[in-house]
Amino acid sequence: MKTVNDIDFKDKKVLIRVDFNVPLNAKMEVTDDTRIRAAKPTIISVLEKEGSCILMSHLGRPKNREEEFSLKHIVKCATEVLGVQVKFVEDCVGEKVEEAVAELQPGEILLLENLRYHEEEKLGDWEFAKKLADLADYYVNDAFGTAHRAHASTAVIADFFPENKCFGLLLASEVENLNKVLTTGQPPVTAIIGGAKVSSKITVIENILDKIDHLIIGGGMAFTFIKAQGGAVGSSLVEEDKQDVALDILKQAKAKNVEVHLPSDAIIADSFSNEAATDIAAVNNIPNGWMGLDTGPETNRVFADVIGRSQTILWNGPVGVFEMENFAQGTIKLGLAIAEATENGAYSLVGGGDSVAAVKRFQLDDRVSYVSTGGGAMLEMLEGKQLPGIDALLK
Ligand code: AMP
Secondary structure, eight states: OOBGGGOOOTTOEEEEEOOOOOOBOTTSOBSOOHHHHHHHHHHHHHHHTTOEEEEEOOOSOOSSOOGGGOGGGGHHHHHHHHTSOEEEESOSSSHHHHHHHHHOOTTOEEEEOOGGGSTHHHHTOHHHHHHHHTTOSEEEEOOGGGTTOOOTTTTGGGGGOSSSEEEOHHHHHHHHHHHHHHTSOOSSEEEEEOSSOSTTTHHHHHHHTTTOSEEEEOSTTHHHHHHHTTOEETTOOOOGGGHHHHHHHHHHHHHTTOEEEOOSEEEEESSSSTTSOEEEEETTEEOTTOEEEEEOHHHHHHHHHHHHTOSEEEEESOSSOTTSGGGOHHHHHHHHHHHHHHHTTOEEEEOSHHHHHHHHHTTOGGGSSEEOSOHHHHHHHHTTOOOHHHHHHHO
């Protein structure tokens, strides 16, 4: 895998696809700069080698050129995070952009306007990709968050740089870390899959069964498995039409010698609210009108024990409605067990939107081995798919 570490960028213009799709508040201020900080090592590496950076990104889902999606709102924050004044140009292709690029000196950064102001970006348009490519000597992709998209700036553009293209440091480390789970993970390997629905995780589970020893299933999706096995789950979240799939996953796991751990007890509530009355119940004996919103104490002990015996741990999806304080304990205990296992030498990777939010909220992000920045991209890698943004760099 060729990265920015392998290239001499002296006096070269380097077009970097970053993921600056950051959240903004009503005053158009960046409220979470994680993605900008994640791209910093690649940008600084190019600048230190006396190259110049042309940064391109999307922001949100503009239909026309709505001002709220302008990357100009990011300039102040990016300048602070990167420690270098970020210049900005009001488009990503065209004469104005070419002029700004021509003026760009080694050590400088130019941020282009939102790529998605042009519909050609998402269409993967060849002409548009060529216009972008013509701006620079090198192409670097560091946007893991969009690596699963075959867009102009994430995949098509790479064809214009048969030699002069490489991985950014973030993208490279995302791929390396996922491989630590999927190909080189030390056994026992444990995957914890939680979240709301089975339907969004079926392909992931099926693909990883060949690579794991233990599968912990939690969250709303566990109830489809419990009901499929004949349990009474009250009004817990169930995907009625996925019960056969759930039984099939259990069958496949057995055939592949994967030990499946489903919850045995749950914190139940009489409504989907933090103010609801709560109780503890066996997961297959939940009274009518009550729903399971978190794992119970016995389940938490069993899950922690399995995690404590694991050498490689993958976590995707919370095991309860962790956004509500009264149903957060299962996810907190699980996160703590992963942190402790990591401190004892296990390798742990946390990824997917909500589990990342959970480790951050409970301040466990520094206590796991790696936190992935890409939700959809990570899930597609776990599903065993080839990502267009990564393939394009390897061609
Ligand atoms: P996902 O995006 O599929 O990973 O789902 C994450 C969401 O699942 C979070 O917002 C959790 O609140 C939700 N969740 C976790 N456990 C449950 C549960 N027992 N019932 C309903 N929703 C849940």
